[in-house]
Amino acid sequence: MTLHIYTSLRRIDKIYQQEKHGSKMAFLDGNPPERLCMPIVNHIESLGGEVRLNSRIKKIELNEDGTVKSFLLNNGNKIEGDAYVVATPVDIFKLLLPEDWREISYFKKLEKLVGVPVINVHIWFDRKLKNTYDHLLFSRSPLLSVYADMSVTCKEYYNPYQSMLELVFAPAEEWIACSDSEIIDATMKELAKLFPDEISADQSKAKVVKYHIVKTPRSVYKTVPNCEPCRPLQRSPIQGFYLAGDYTKQKYLASMEGAVLSGKLCAQSIVQDYELLRTLGQRKLTGASIH
Ligand SMILES: Cc1cc2nc3c(=O)[nH]c(=O)nc-3n(C[C@H](O)[C@H](O)[C@H](O)COP(=O)(O)OP(=O)(O)OC[C@H]3O[C@@H](n4cnc5c(N)ncnc54)[C@H](O)[C@@H]3O)c2cc1C
Incomplete structure (x- = not known):
């Protein structure tokens, strides 16, 4: 489970001026594979x-001639098509x-785009924290960028008696190689500053029932x-090859809405190139040369 918040706060000043819904935030109400990915899969399958x-x-x-012949998959299968899209990080x-x-x-310019390490911390407490809100919170801590009490913000994780904090621990360059217990200790020290009445680093106040740490060594590219x-x-300059x-x-920085927009722009490019791609595909089938 990861914290999935559709937020346009990244370019807050510009967005508020330019985007009608720039100040809106929402949580995915449930786990991403089921609530985000499955509807997309169903939609694709319903269209064949x-x-x-x-x-x-x-x-x-x-x-x-340098164009794509096929994608070789890790299971040994080869995929051939008229248009090829790579949508990996x-x-x-x-x-x-x-x-x-x-x-x-x-392609050479991509060298400048390098993913930053990010750590996601999930902590289940033995009690309900009083000073959390039904919202994403930007923290004052230099280590914890944003967090939310999922037991308040998400119906699926709703719990009136126990809080579950999900936090983005970043910048994480110096922490990515540390053990989970070192990361949780550092998180608790920061939380003790944010919740002085309710949390202490030695757990003499709220106790940690369990925790889960997810490390992403190369996350979104560093700006x-x-x-x-x-x-x-x-x-791309290679006929029939696209990136998403x-x-x-696209007009946003690295974010979920940016990823969605890039997919739309990619699809638009393929539709615009349809005639060209069809001709190239037919030439391949008949064995005619491609220029
Ligand atoms: C901890 C954390 C918190 C975040 N919080 C927010 C947030 O609150 N709001 C927000 O808008 N954004 C947030 N983001 C950023 C957001 O998750 C990304 O911007 C977004 O997921 C990028 O989407 P994408 O489709 O470009 O790439 P990804 O979501 O990374 O998808 C790439 C896909 O490629 C697949 N893949 C990898 N290798 C291969 C391969 N060899 N062949 C085929 N497929 C492959 C992967 O399995 C993956 O499914 C967060 C990111 C992190 C790490």
Whole structure:
């Protein structure tokens, strides 16, 4: 379970001015596979599509002219198509990048986009904390960026007697290699400052019933100066090959809404290229040369 909050707060100043619903936040009411992914899978299948799980791309295989021949999957299967989309995180795509494409400026610029480590901390307490709200909270702690009491904000985790805090522990560069118990100790010390009446680092106040730590060594790309021009458009310079994902060019920074928007822009590019892709596909079938 991860904290999934659709928030547009990232560019708060601009968003409030430009976006009608810029100040809206909402929690996914339940676990993401069931509540977020399954409806998408159902929609794809209802339109005749197929969703294959546990089928990672191992290699992007090329034709002699540098276009994509197939995606080789880790189960040995090969996927061939008229249009190819890679929607993995940028760091994974860089590992899959074919040697022949590395010097192309569009792909070379991706080197500047590097994911930051983030840790997600889930803590179940033996009591209900009084000073939490039905909202995402930005914390004053230098280690805990945002958090929420899921027992208040999400129906599925609602509990009138015990709080369950979910926290984003970042920046986490110095902590990603630490043990879970070191991370939970550091979290409790910070929480003791945020909830001085209710939490103490030695647990003499609220007690931790259980906890769960999720480490993401390469999360969303780090926004460093001049990284914006390095974000790629969804249509690549390779005919029939497209990228999608939060790091690709769209008006938001890396976020869930940004990822969704990138998918829409990617789909639009493929629709615009439909005639070209169809012609290329037919030429491949008849064995005619592709230029
Ligand atoms: C702790 C944490 C908290 C966050 N909180 C928020 C938040 O509150 N609000 C918000 O808007 N955003 C938040 N984000 C950011 C948000 O999760 C990302 O921006 C978003 O998920 C990016 O979507 P994506 O589709 O680009 O990539 P991903 O969601 O990373 O999806 C990429 C997919 O590619 C798959 N994949 C990987 N390798 C391969 C391969 N070789 N072949 C095929 N598939 C592969 C992965 O399994 C994955 O399903 C948070 C991120 C983290 C880590």
